[in-house]
Structure formats: C-alpha cells, structure tokens
Amino acid sequence: MARMSPLMVVPPVLFAGLAALFFFGMQRDNPDALPTALAGKPAPVVQVTQLGDKPVFTAEMLQDPGVKLVNFWASWCAPCRVEHPILEALAAEGVVIHGVNYKDTDAKGLGFLAELGDPYSSIGADGSGRMGLEWGLYGVPETFVIDGNGRIVTRFAGPVTERALESTIRPAMEKAAQSGG
Template identity: 35%
Template sequence: MRRYVLFLPLAIFLGIGFFLWRGLSIDPTELPSARLNQPFPAFEKASLTAPEQTLTPDDFKGKVALVNIWATWCPTCKEEHAFLNQLAKQGVTIYGINYKDEPVKAREWLKRYLDPYDKVVLDEDGKLGLDLGVYGAPETYVIDAEGVIRYRHVGAVDARVWKDLEAVMEQVSSGAGA
C-alpha cells in the first residue's frame, strides 16, 4: 500500500498537467452555436426604424444575408459600423438586431453613423438575443434565403473576417451549405 502512496503526487501532477494542456489547446474565440443549421428563432418585435411595423423571421427570408447584433453601448460595434456601411454599399444584405439598447439612442446612432441595415429589429429586453444564444455584441450570423442560420461570428466584422463571411455566403448561395 505504501508504494502506491509514493506515486500519488505523480498521478496528481499528470492529471493537472492534462487539464492545463487541454485548456490551452481550446480556441477561446470559437463559441459553439446551438442554432447552427436551424431556422432563425421565432419572434415578433418592433422595427427600430419604423416602430409601427412588427418584424418576424419571415422578414429575414428571401436572400442570403448577414444578421448583425449591435448596440450603442458597445464600443466594438462602433468600430465595425463603418465597415458594415461599406458592405451595404456593395450590395450585401444586412439585417440588424439592436440588442438591449435604448431606442432613442439607437435611432440617433443610425442617423449619425449611417444605417447599413435593410431592417432593424428592436430587442430591448434581449429575449431574441437570448434565444439566439448571444454572448454579447457584436455578433454576426449568415442566414440562407429560407432564414436558416448557417454560420456565426463573434466579434467585430472587418476586412479579414469579411473574407470568411463572404466565402460562407457564396457557399450557401451555391447550395453547398456551410
């Protein structure tokens, strides 16, 4: 019995070493999405830019598009906003979800920094974001023409990220899936 006790520290060391090695090999930017390859979650929410209009997932159908989660309180959202405006000018369809924000501030933001979105859902209570599995703003999804989520990116969209998103959108448009 005494012999086994001598090997106990070695076994503990190897166990801790394994968990540290495993933890260091995980990509912290890669967050799984439970909604991947599933339809956009059901919702009925007001439009930010046309408050008398109610938007639903049907409003996101018809084109392969980006869905961008953003907020005025999010500094990274401001950082990516100019690039989203460039994409919109190039003809990329982008839907916005204004996440846990004040509508007045959000409308002022879009006036000041321009509006790259075809439609903007007002998600004041964050329920739609919760249903999507949003960790925080910004997040961007690629959806197909039927409104099925094909890809998720957490963080700002810039020229480097756009290459990946564009490739996924082309793949989805060609019917190859993501």
C-alpha cells in the same frame, strides 16, 4: 559540486509545456469563433419592436431568397462602432443586413445610426433581450449568416473586421448561396 534536485527541473518543463499550448492555441484559424448549436437549423423566432421609420425586421424576411445577415448591435457597444464601417460597405455591395438593436433605448439606437450611418435593410429593437436569448446570443456585436431557406449557416461573435470578413463571413455567405440561398 552541488547536486541538482529533480524538483528544479519541473518549473522550466511546465513553463515550456504551457508556452507550447498557448502557441498552438493561437494558431487556430479563428480564435474568436464561438460555435452555435443553431448552424444548419432554421433561424429562431424574430421578436422585435419598431425602431424608427425603417421596415420592421420580421421572420418572413429570413425566408426571402438570397443570403442575408442578421446583426445584433447596441449604441453602448464599442466593438459595434468598430465593425460599423464594414457593415456599411457590405450594404453598399447590396448585401441584405437585418439589424437588431439589443438591450438599448430607441433614442440611443437611432442616435447611433444617425451618427454612423444605417446599413440595415430592416431593423427592430430587442429591448428585453428575449430575441437574443432565443438566438443564443453571447454578447454584442454578433452576426449570423442566413441562407435563402431561412437557415443559419454560421454565427460570428465579435466585431466584423476585415480579417473576420475574409476568413469567416464571406466564406459563410458563399456557402449560404450554394445551399439554395
């Protein structure tokens, strides 16, 4: 009978170890969560230009009482289309959402809103991406929950889905409301 080499055991053991790592990694509450160094800090500068007829998003609006969202989006962003109905539903509930059209043309951004609806209380264009850089943007879409003191409670990178809304956004909005928002 042939003897089994100890090296023959290594691949299955490595595979089992990697499978366990992947399994436990997928069990996290929010695998898409990207931490932000800005949590608990005042929101960074707002640098946008006029986009359409809507009120221009300003830093002063972040100091208004109540919880609000800041949503970075673009017409060229497919996940932005996915999250848009949820943003529309939040706006219909009375949630204040400030929109930042990121690295897009005004015409395409306005066309996107004309096609899908406009959930934003105020809006602005960040054509150069400078504001996104200041806010530590990873990509679009990204949504920040801001309290009534203008402080960032959380950041959500990726499209706001029903799951993300219930597991991340709404709990952050409740926390923001309790912190003086």
